[in-house]
Amino acid sequence: MSSQNLKQQIYSQVARIGKVVCHGHRLELLEYLAQGERTVEALANLTGLSVANTSQHLQVMRQSGLVKARKNGLYVYYSLADDEIVRLLASMRKLAESHLADVDRLVRAYLTVKDELEPIPRQELLERARQGIVTVLDVRPPEEYACGHVPGAVNVPLKELGKRLKDLPQDQEIVAYCRGPHCVLAFEAVAQLREKGFQARRLEDGFPEWREAGLPVEKTAVTESRSKKG
Amino acid sequence: MSSQNLKQQIYSQVARIGKVVCHGHRLELLEYLAQGERTVEALANLTGLSVANTSQHLQVMRQSGLVKARKNGLYVYYSLADDEIVRLLASMRKLAESHLADVDRLVRAYLTVKDELEPIPRQELLERARQGIVTVLDVRPPEEYACGHVPGAVNVPLKELGKRLKDLPQDQEIVAYCRGPHCVLAFEAVAQLREKGFQARRLEDGFPEWREAGLPVEKTAVTESRSKKG
DNA sequence: CTATTATTCAATAATTCAATTGAATAATAG
DNA sequence: CTATTATTCAATTGAATTATTGAATAATAG
Numbered sequence: 145m146s147s148q149n150l151k152q153q154i155y156s157q158v159a160r161i162g163k164v165v166c167h168g169h170r171l172e173l174l175e176y177l178a179q180g181e182r183t184v185e186a187l188a189n190l191t192g193l194s195v196a197n198t199s200q201h202l203q204v205m206r207q208s209g210l211v212k213a214r215k216n217g218l219y220v221y222y223s224l225a226d227d228e229i230v231r232l233l234a235s236m237r238k239l240a241e242s243h244l245a246d247v248d249r250l251v252r253a254y255l256t257v258k259d260e261l262e263p264i265p266r267q268e269l270l271e272r273a274r275q276g277i278v279t280v281l282d283v284r285p286p287e288e289y290a291c292g293h294v295p296g297a298v299n300v301p302l303k304e305l306g307k308r309l310k311d312l313p314q315d316q317e318i319v320a321y322c323r324g325p326h327c328v329l330a331f332e333a334v335a336q337l338r339e340k341g342f343q344a345r346r347l348e349d350g351f352p353e354w355r356e357a358g359l360p361v362e363k364t365a366v367t368e369s370r371s372k373k374g
Numbered sequence: 375m376s377s378q379n380l381k382q383q384i385y386s387q388v389a390r391i392g393k394v395v396c397h398g399h400r401l402e403l404l405e406y407l408a409q410g411e412r413t414v415e416a417l418a419n420l421t422g423l424s425v426a427n428t429s430q431h432l433q434v435m436r437q438s439g440l441v442k443a444r445k446n447g448l449y450v451y452y453s454l455a456d457d458e459i460v461r462l463l464a465s466m467r468k469l470a471e472s473h474l475a476d477v478d479r480l481v482r483a484y485l486t487v488k489d490e491l492e493p494i495p496r497q498e499l500l501e502r503a504r505q506g507i508v509t510v511l512d513v514r515p516p517e518e519y520a521c522g523h524v525p526g527a528v529n530v531p532l533k534e535l536g537k538r539l540k541d542l543p544q545d546q547e548i549v550a551y552c553r554g555p556h557c558v559l560a561f562e563a564v565a566q567l568r569e570k571g572f573q574a575r576r577l578e579d580g581f582p583e584w585r586e587a588g589l590p591v592e593k594t595a596v597t598e599s600r601s602k603k604g
Numbered sequence: 605c606t607a608t609t610a611t612t613c614a615a616t617a618a619t620t621c622a623a624t625t626g627a628a629t630a631a632t633a634g
Numbered sequence: 635c636t637a638t639t640a641t642t643c644a645a646t647t648g649a650a651t652t653a654t655t656g657a658a659t660a661a662t663a664g
Contacts, residue, residue: 209473
């Protein structure tokens with residue numbers, strides 16, 4: 145049996161962590177969970193997966209210990225068990241970007257000249273926001289905004305951006321952010337705003353990374369919004 | 375199509391990185407590659423996998439861009455494409471250790487085995503060798519072996535160890551030695567043997583010290599050394 | 605040229621995984 | 635208690651992975 149066997153057992157165990165992150169849907173779920181705890185239904189709505197399927201993926205992740213759950217009333221709230229997961233995901237994204245030609249191409253193809261829209265560093269945004277010389281725009285859905293957002297950020301989900309342009313300043317820079325480096329919401333928001341003549345930039349990465357960096361986070365009291373079935 | 379589609383495509387791409395690290399054998403291969411470039415055969419010997427199987431796992435990793443290969447003569451030398459991989463693996467190990475109860479247990483077992491790597495004193499080896507309850511292994515090149523060695527020692531240069539495992543006893547302790555306290559050959563031999571399930575230890579110091587201590591030495595007429603091409 | 609060696613490819617069987625469906629469980633309200 | 639809702643379970647199906655086998659390819663030596 146020996147240490148050969150033992151070694152393989154250890155590798156198999158470590159591979160269980162790998163199995164969690166080898167499926168696109170689970171990666172997507174993890175990114176949502178990185179923003180805060182969510183119910184199964186909320187995750188299903190966000191991802192477009194069936195509830196049963198979402199639940200099963202969550203079970204897989206739960207068995208690996210990467211995700212934890214607490215039950216409160218009818219709802220089960222899932223969340224990440226460890227911040228190390230955020231680093232793991234970042235590491236994977238980095239490798240994907242530099243080694244899978246497709247990713248870079250995909251990102252560039254859809255996001256219009258990525259480089260033109262240079263993101264503003266977190267620390268810089270924090271300072272400017274404190275000075276009040278910038279408008280921070282959170283383009284995620286209201287539920288996510290409610291779970292936590294950059295202090296002072298205005299929540300305008302991308303879908304409503306067109307209708308709410310009048311609420312935004314023409315003479316001040318606007319910095320938009322969303323879920324993270326692979327989330328397109330902020331890119332699209334910035335593109336739309338620039339088209340309309342606003343001064344707009346993106347925050348580097350997104351909210352999960354902001355939180356991870358230990359920067360201040362603001363929360364809103366959770367309203368009684370009942371999300372409907374999809 | 376839109377950004378929903380795009381998002382899923384990107385997640386799928388990132389998941390391809392995950393697929394590389396979701397199998398124990400690939401993790402083991404990556405760890406060996408992290409130490410330096412290796413041929414397919416060398417990796418197959420180290421892991422105990424068949425050559426074809428090793429090759430196929432390497433293909434998988436190569437397609438993901440995490441591993442690269444260069445061909446030189448008959449051999450294909452594989453190596454890691456990016457140091458980020460080491461961080462990824464570290465991250466996975468960390469998560470595995472803190473979230474999979476089994477891993478901690480296994481690692482502990484593995485480490486206690488490792489602690490047994492203490493070298494055996496010369497006098498003790500001499501007695502045991504005389505009793506025939508131990509196999510003495512000389513891992514130096516044949517020329518050095520021919521010049522003098524521990525009585526009864528078998529000469530298996532480190533490079534050939536993988537191929538000659540079948541000549542070694544599974545049920546008896548093996549004691550390896552090389553040139554001296556600063557020579558790594560015996561260390562590596564012991565490590566390899568233990569990985570393969572053998573009971574192996576190192577002799578304290580090496581052959582020069584053995585001779586210096588006035589212990590018996592055996593000499594061989596120089597045979598046709600069968601070392602193959604380089 | 606043929607023979608040898610290292611690696612890869614192709615076909616297969618065994619196993620594992622993913623998504624769907626519909627039923628089961630658990631908490632709550634009336 | 636029954637009805638409702640959120641979640642999980644269990645069974646099924648089709649797809650993807652893995653390991654094995656033996657053949658094919660490529661580099662080299664004679």
